[in-house]
Amino acid sequence: MSEKKLAGKVALVTGGARGLGRGYALRLAGLGADIAIIDRNLQAAEVYELERELSTAPTVVAECEALGVRAIGIEADLTDRAATDRAAADVVARLGRLDIAVCNAGGGVVTFADERTPDPGANETVDVVTTGTPSNCSEEMLSRVLDINIRTCMYTCMAVTPHMKKQGGGKIVNVSSTAGLDARGGYHPYGTAKAAIIHYTRALAQELGPDNINVNAIAPGVIITGRLGDRPHMINDIPLRRQGTIEDCAKVVEFLVTDLSDYVTGRTIAIDGGLLR
Numbered sequence: 001m002s003e004k005k006l007a008g009k010v011a012l013v014t015g016g017a018r019g020l021g022r023g024y025a026l027r028l029a030g031l032g033a034d035i036a037i038i039d040r041n042l043q044a045a046e047v048y049e050l051e052r053e054l055s056t057a058p059t060v061v062a063e064c065e066a067l068g069v070r071a072i073g074i075e076a077d078l079t080d081r082a083a084t085d086r087a088a089a090d091v092v093a094r095l096g097r098l099d100i101a102v103c104n105a106g107g108g109v110v111t112f113a114d115e116r117t118p119d120p121g122a123n124e125t126v127d128v129v130t131t132g133t134p135s136n137c138s139e140e141m142l143s144r145v146l147d148i149n150i151r152t153c154m155y156t157c158m159a160v161t162p163h164m165k166k167q168g169g170g171k172i173v174n175v176s177s178t179a180g181l182d183a184r185g186g187y188h189p190y191g192t193a194k195a196a197i198i199h200y201t202r203a204l205a206q207e208l209g210p211d212n213i214n215v216n217a218i219a220p221g222v223i224i225t226g227r228l229g230d231r232p233h234m235i236n237d238i239p240l241r242r243q244g245t246i247e248d249c250a251k252v253v254e255f256l257v258t259d260l261s262d263y264v265t266g267r268t269i270a271i272d273g274g275l276l277r
């Protein structure tokens, strides 16, 4: 990854403090982009052992800086529209421009680990994730999961658009999931939220095409992160016979934010080893 094809560009990665978002930030920093990370908790990587093991510095911002680019971290809850607008403006004020937005914040999380009182008996405090069904889902779960997936994505897109228009173009990558493409999975209401992101991506691409802003989405499948862990029991369902890695997803993000995808917009790329049939 020696070619600095994103030198001079500024990339915003939401939810970049751990997991897949961290991987996107490092990949784009490696390509020479200056990085802005917006996360509700810039220390989120501390929650999971895998994330702690992967970290090479106290924060992802420091990891990006070690790759020789400028990097900033902004702590904000992206379910708050005004806070999201302020954060995007802050990125432009501090880094000078905004070319790329990877709207990755989200997940099937009902309660984040740092919002809970740690269980003294447990080895690790973890996020509480969705367990609803299409016909039975608590109000708390419904609001939280729609908020952290749909609102964060839409608010971020709306916040970055004016800056990108002013500059004459940009690249937006929204993060959906195979759960948004396939109704067989057991993740509700997460799958519904991720399906909405696919529709929103297509609609936004229609609107922003004339402004030279590409809007696409990725739909990761079974990817090993600290939050979701190792799921070897799923391998036999995956034609490529392995779980996905953070790098597998980061490579597709690279495609969608560089000139390799200049004539691609409104599309969703599944990164699932062939899982969806």
Ligand SMILES: NC(=O)c1ccc[n+]([C@@H]2O[C@H](COP(=O)([O-])OP(=O)(O)OC[C@H]3O[C@@H](n4cnc5c(N)ncnc54)[C@H](O)[C@@H]3O)[C@@H](O)[C@H]2O)c1
Binding pocket: 014, 015, 016, 017, 018, 019, 020, 021, 038, 039, 040, 041, 044, 076, 077, 078, 079, 104, 105, 106, 107, 108, 148, 152, 175, 176, 177, 178, 219, 220, 221, 222, 223, 224, 225, 226, 227, 228
């Ligand atoms: N890991 C997978 O297998 C997988 C599969 C499909 C889709 N995805 C999607 O990829 C994205 C990243 O997943 P991950 O596994 O790395 O999850 P993760 O929980 O490790 O990372 C998500 C990050 O987003 C941040 N975040 C959440 N809500 C936020 C808010 N309101 N404001 C600001 N920041 C917020 C969290 O603090 C966290 O750092 C999510 O959108 C998830 O739905 C993951």
